[in-house]
Structure formats: C-alpha cells, structure tokens
Amino acid sequence: MDALKNVITSVVPMSDEEYNLMLPIISRVEVKKETDLLQQGEICRHIYFIESGFFRMFYVDYRGNEINSRFAKPNDFLVDFASFITQGTAHYSCRAMEDSTVIALEYEKVEKLYNSCPNWSKFGRLIAESAYLIIIERQEMLHFQTPEERYKTILKKEPYLFQMVSQNQLSSYIGIKPESLSRLRKRMIGK
Numbered sequence: 001m002d003a004l005k006n007v008i009t010s011v012v013p014m015s016d017e018e019y020n021l022m023l024p025i026i027s028r029v030e031v032k033k034e035t036d037l038l039q040q041g042e043i044c045r046h047i048y049f050i051e052s053g054f055f056r057m058f059y060v061d062y063r064g065n066e067i068n069s070r071f072a073k074p075n076d077f078l079v080d081f082a083s084f085i086t087q088g089t090a091h092y093s094c095r096a097m098e099d100s101t102v103i104a105l106e107y108e109k110v111e112k113l114y115n116s117c118p119n120w121s122k123f124g125r126l127i128a129e130s131a132y133l134i135i136i137e138r139q140e141m142l143h144f145q146t147p148e149e150r151y152k153t154i155l156k157k158e159p160y161l162f163q164m165v166s167q168n169q170l171s172s173y174i175g176i177k178p179e180s181l182s183r184l185r186k187r188m189i190g191k
Contacts, residue, residue, distance in 0.1 A: 014119040025109035031100040038094040044083035046104045053100020068173040
C-alpha cells in the first residue's frame with residue numbers, strides 16, 4: 001500500500017485524512033499468469049494499480065492478430081480509459097504476463113471519491129491527462145517514426161521490455177513483423 005500512497009501523493013500532495021478516504025473502496029486482487037483482468041468487448045469497471053507483476057494491453061484486429069498497445073509494470077495504473085470513463089465497450093484486453101497483485105478501484109466508487117474532496121478531483125483530472133498523453137505519444141510514435149526510430153525510442157524509454165517480452169510481443173508493440181524486428185536488431189548491432 002505504501003507504493004500506491006507514494007504514487008498518488010507524488011501526483012497530488014494530500015493529507016492522510018484525504019488519502020484515507022480511498023482505503024474503504026479498494027481491494028487487492030491476486031492475478032495468475034495468462035489471466036485477463038479485462039477482455040476486449042467487456043466494460044472496463046475498474047482502474048488497477050499494479051503492486052507486483054507485469055501486464056500487456058492488446059487488441060485483436062480484424063485478421064485475428066493480437067496487437068500490443070501497452071505494457072504495464074509495478075507502480076503503473078492499468079485501465080482501458082475510454083471504456084472506463086464512458087462505461088462503454090472496451091477495445092482492449094489486459095492480460096497478466098506473470099503472477100501479479102493489483103489494487104482494484106471500482107468505477108462508481110472512484111466517481112464518489114472524486115466528488116468527495118478537491119484533491120481527489122484534481123488527482124482524477126491529472127491521471128486522465130497523463131493517460132491521454134500516453135495514448136497520443138504512442139500514436140505519434142507509430143505514425144511519425146520509422147521502425148528504427150520506434151525501436152530506439154522503446155530502447156530509451158522502456159528498456160526493460162527487451163528482457164521481459166518475446167520478440168513476437170515486441171514486434172507487435174513496435175508495429176512491425178517479427179522477421180523485420182530480427183533484421184532491424186542485426187542492423188542496429190552492426191552500427
């Protein structure tokens with residue numbers, strides 16, 4: 001719980017009294033490897049804070065291919081944000097890549113928390129802004145960078161992925177075929 005408190009209070013400093021408003025509405029969930037917290041087509045009813053473990057967020061395209069859009073590690077929040085705020089259908093699945101522990105916050109209770117005091121409302125706004133920036137940054141990377149530039153960006157910003165995910169998972173995330181990633185890696189090593 002200390003990690004969650006540290007993350008929250010680093011976004012918005014708040015008193016213990018304000019922070020404690022959240023404690024009755026959270027639940028800790030143990031998640032086994034290869035278990036989905038959310039499946040594409042469901043409604044995202046929770047925000048998850050990852051205490052331990054590793055997740056991937058992906059969608060299945062019209063050809064049946066799984067396309068990775070995000071990876072999440074300890075101290076990250078995990079949510080299909082559009083589904084969560086609209087309570088509409090999720091476009092993404094969230095799957096544990098290893099045994100994990102998350103803290104779950106339910107939609108209705110989060111809404112009440114945001115209305116309970118100004119600091120929680122501010123926290124909600126800042127987290128929404130952060131989620132939006134992550135989505136835009138990812139879109140811009142895929143639209144405006146070459147595969148080599150994407151590879152370098154991920155190597156710089158998320159180097160842990162090179163040890164934690166398979167070549168197939170990484171190639172999907174970068175937006176290229178696995179064989180293209182192999183050629184790209186060979187070229188990069190040769191430089």
